[in-house]
Amino acid sequence: MTAPLAKTPKRGEPIGDLMSPAPDTRKKIIQVEGLERRFATPDGKSNTQVFGDVWFSIHEGEFVCLIGHSGCGKTTLLNILAGLDAPTAGGVIVDGKEISGPSLDRSVVFQSHALMPWLSAIKNIAFAVESRWPQWSRKQVLDHCQKYIDLVHLTGSESKKPVQLSGGMKQRVGIARAFSIEPKILLMDEPFSALDALTRGSLQEELLSICAETHQTCFMITHDIDEAILLADKIVLMTNGPEARVCEIVENTLPRERTRQDAYTHPNYYPMRNHLMEFLVSRSKRFSQELSSGSYDPRYPPVVRPTAGPRDAGASKAGEPQPAQDGAKYGDPLR
Ligand SMILES: Nc1ncnc2c1ncn2[C@@H]1O[C@H](COP(=O)(O)OP(=O)(O)OP(=O)(O)O)[C@@H](O)[C@H]1O
Numbered sequence: 428m429t430a431p432l433a434k435t436p437k438r439g440e441p442i443g444d445l446m447s448p449a450p451d452t453r454k455k456i457i458q459v460e461g462l463e464r465r466f467a468t469p470d471g472k473s474n475t476q477v478f479g480d481v482w483f484s485i486h487e488g489e490f491v492c493l494i495g496h497s498g499c500g501k502t503t504l505l506n507i508l509a510g511l512d513a514p515t516a517g518g519v520i521v522d523g524k525e526i527s528g529p530s531l532d533r534s535v536v537f538q539s540h541a542l543m544p545w546l547s548a549i550k551n552i553a554f555a556v557e558s559r560w561p562q563w564s565r566k567q568v569l570d571h572c573q574k575y576i577d578l579v580h581l582t583g584s585e586s587k588k589p590v591q592l593s594g595g596m597k598q599r600v601g602i603a604r605a606f607s608i609e610p611k612i613l614l615m616d617e618p619f620s621a622l623d624a625l626t627r628g629s630l631q632e633e634l635l636s637i638c639a640e641t642h643q644t645c646f647m648i649t650h651d652i653d654e655a656i657l658l659a660d661k662i663v664l665m666t667n668g669p670e671a672r673v674c675e676i677v678e679n680t681l682p683r684e685r686t687r688q689d690a691y692t693h694p695n696y697y698p699m700r701n702h703l704m705e706f707l708v709s710r711s712k713r714f715s716q717e718l719s720s721g722s723y724d725p726r727y728p729p730v731v732r733p734t735a736g737p738r739d740a741g742a743s744k745a746g747e748p749q750p751a752q753d754g755a756k757y758g759d760p761l762r
């Protein structure tokens with residue numbers, strides 16, 4: 428059970444402005460508000476809540492990762508953001524409008540590449556580009572596709588069909604296709620999980636540099652803590668299902684401009700990593716105790732900033748996660 432809402436804001440109302448100590452003025456591109464998804468039990472006689480009372484937001488240009496154990500509802504949540512599934516309660520607002528289905532302003536990179544096997548790499552991308560800009564000439568479409576083929580380092584493999592591409596190359600076509608329609612939001616469901624460590628590492632770095640270049644807003648599901656620390660500005664921690672909740676939002680305390688090497692050697696890297704690991708190993712399972720303590724408000728999941736040392740002298744012990752910059756233990760869910 429979660430604490431009852433003290434005040435129920437209307438859909439789209441800037442609840443952070445009502446409740447948080449310091450209103451955040453940055454543009455919010457996604458607002459997830461009170462989301463719940465239930466599925467019928469196999470006998471059809473009742474239903475199970477996969478997750479409920481999920482509140483968080485994503486700002487324009489922000490990279491947000493979602494971490495949680497298998498079965499807690501991550502893919503279900505992403506499908507709802509994509510408009511491929513509908514919530515049982517609550518809603519998702521994109522750029523000020525509640526979504527009601529899929530749209531070209533949100534593109535998805537699935538766990539498996541989901542390419543059309545009968546089309547070449549460039550034609551797989553062109554299919555999406557033609558849907559986005561049906562008025563474009565063939566040359567415009569092909570030039571645009573080539574730009575994204577080059578961006579993911581697939582130059583020379585344009586005419587290969589998926590069967591002729593390696594797993595990493597197929598994932599790159601999927602990423603190029605998702606980027607090529609210049610969506611407001613890129614949604615990714617464990618896009619690199621099926622790849623070997625070397626390929627995964629190079630694709631993560633490509634994604635990092637593409638995002639730095641394009642300022643793409645991204646929401647990505649991952650099981651990989653290092654991937655989240657490398658890529659994300661903010662990491663949403665989801666507790667175990669059923670009845671999963673957003674336990675906490677972790678702000679990445681590593682500098683925004685980072686490479687893998689910088690990340691590993693930064694003093695905040697291990698505090699970040701240890702905090703996330705501790706969540707996955709133990710807190711994700713015993714979160715119900717935190718819920719029953721009564722201080723948890725699902726609209727304002729705690730926002731923490733794990734760092735190697737105190738921000739202000741005497742503020743906290745080294746390695747201890749610190750509350751968000753505004754000093755609020757319970758932060759604005761629309762941060
Ligand atoms: N269409 C459906 N009908 C019934 N139950 C479903 C349906 N889709 C998902 N579920 C259930 O919802 C829960 C969450 O599934 P989901 O695929 O979202 O988990 P996940 O967090 O993405 O897991 P993983 O990390 O293994 O990919 C699971 O218990 C799953 O069985």
Ligand SMILES: [Mg+2]
Nearest residue numbers: 501502503616
């Ligand atoms: Mg999943």
